[in-house]
Amino acid sequence: MSALISGISGVMNASARFDRAAMQTVSNMNQGRDVVSDFVEQIEARTAFEASVSVIKTSLDMTGRLLDLKA
16 A cells, blocks of 8 residues: 555655746746746656656555455
8 A cells, every 4th residue: 555655745745846837937027037947847747747647556456356366
């Protein structure tokens, strides 16, 4: 179950990271600043989110296979 918990935690952290980067992008755009690093942060957060979702899927798949073996 620790893999599932890690995956869920990763999803939550990546989501919060993306939200912060998106808010920073809007703020920097309104002030006429460069937003490239903000976009990079959003892409990194999206990639972290996708990786965490993969961890969750794998954990659930493994749990299902273990239950099938016990049945």
